[in-house]
Amino acid sequence: ERTCVVTGAASGIGAAVAESFRASGHTVxxxxVAGGxxxxxxxxxxxxxxAVEQLTRRAAAVDVVVACAGLARPEPVTLSVNYFGVVDLLAGLLPLLRRGRSPRVVVVSSVAAVHRTLxxxxxxxxxxxxxxxxxLGRRAVEAGKGIGIYAASKQALARWVRRTASTEAWAGHGIALNAVGPGVVLTPMIAAEWASPAGREALSRQVPMPLTRGPIDVGQIVRTVRFLADPDNTAVTGQxxxxxxxxxxxxRGDRQ
Ligand code: NAI
Structure with a gap:
């Protein structure tokens, strides 16, 4: 039985991840902000x-952290939740992770990380x-470029994973650190856009695979998270x- 911290556990991907770990008998x-x-x-x-204080009070050690909490608003606060909210929380949880068994961390980035951004x-x-x-976020909004804030937050997160995973503090302590980058997943985050025909058309165009044209099932994200978070994953980190x-x-095509 593993002790798993899941952020954003009240909705969407986080709720599905939490449910999956619970169904396997793990402690979540x-x-x-509410409902967790x-x-x-x-x-x-x-x-x-x-959050770090409360988690330290509840658990002597943490084996898994899955950071799902996120916002897709074209506003500066999206940077605070999607980037600083993840990186600061993980820094605070490192002592608990070091006491964990086969510790694994998965953060949720996005395919938006490969978009051209600020x-x-x-x-x-x-x-x-x-x-x-x-x-800079406020200035982007003023310049009508607020839409780039989300992609910037997710690109920064993916790059942070890449530069952090192999360091002594993480790899040196056997903690695997990876990201998943979902495409279009039908959760409350995109429900409003999906509800309009134009939004549905635009979102569907972002999923090239004919079999899944339309939103990706949240279960597909959960399986990848579970694979990366498994103790048997002893080689994938920084990805x-x-x-x-x-x-x-x-x-991105075939660009390296
Ligand atoms: P969601 O809106 O259903 O769930 C997000 C959760 O994060 C909510 O429970 C919300 O309360 C929580 N949250 C937001 N701000 C918070 C804060 N300040 N403090 C604590 N918790 C906070 O969205 P969804 O779709 O489940 O998103 C999960 C992650 O997946 C996000 O990081 C999102 O950016 C990412 N993602 C989602 C995609 C999609 O198509 N749904 C595509 C790519 C990435």
């Missing part, structure tokens, strides 16, 4: 600290400068596994 501690076991606002530094915003995230990132019906391959 869900973190969300630990209620914390991961958009705020004090909320992240509170490079300065990605850099501010990777520099771990939240003030600067929020400031983003796109579960996107071919969207990454279509967008």
């Amino acid at each position: 501690i869900g973190v969300d 076991d630990v209620h914390a606002d991961l958009s705020r530094p004090d909320g992240r600290r509170f 490079d300065s915003l990605v850099q501010a995230c990777l520099d771990h400068d939240e003030e600067a990132a929020l400031d 983003t596994v796109y579960v996107d019906g071919g969207a990454d391959a279509q967008l």
Whole structure:
């Protein structure tokens, strides 16, 4: 039996991941703004600290963290939840992970990570400068480029995984760190867009594989998370596994 922390556990992908671990007999501690076991606002530094405190109180060791909490709003707060909310929480949970058995961490990026985006915003995230990132985010919104904020947050997260996974603090302690990059998954996050014919058409175009044209089943994301989080995964770390019906391959082609 493993102790699993799942953020964003109240809805969508996080809820499905939490349910899957529970169904296999593992202990899940869900973190969300409401509806989880630990209620914390991961958009705020004090909320992240509170979550770490509460989790440290509840568990002596953590074997799995799956960071699903995220926002897709074209607003600066999306950077705080999708990037800083993940990176700060994981930094705070490292001591618990080091005490875990075969510790595994999976963060949820997105196929949006391969979209062309606002490079300065990605850099501010990777520099771990939240003030600067929020400031650039506000300026992007003013310039009518708020739509790029989501992609920037997910690209920064995927790059953070890549530069962090092989370090002494992670690989050196046997902690695998990977990302999944979902394509279009029908959850409350995209429900409104999916409800309109134009939105449905636009979203469907983003899934090239004919068999799955339309949204990807959330179960496909869960299986990939479970594979990466399994103790038997002793070799995959630092990767983003796109579960996107071919969207990454279509967008990036064969570029290395
Ligand atoms: P969702 O909206 O159903 O669930 C997101 C969860 O995160 C919610 O329970 C929400 O309360 C929580 N959350 C948001 N802000 C928070 C905060 N400040 N503090 C704590 N929790 C917070 O969305 P979905 O689709 O399940 O998304 C999960 C992850 O998957 C997100 O990171 C999203 O960006 C990513 N993703 C989703 C895709 C999709 O098509 N649905 C595609 C690619 C990535």
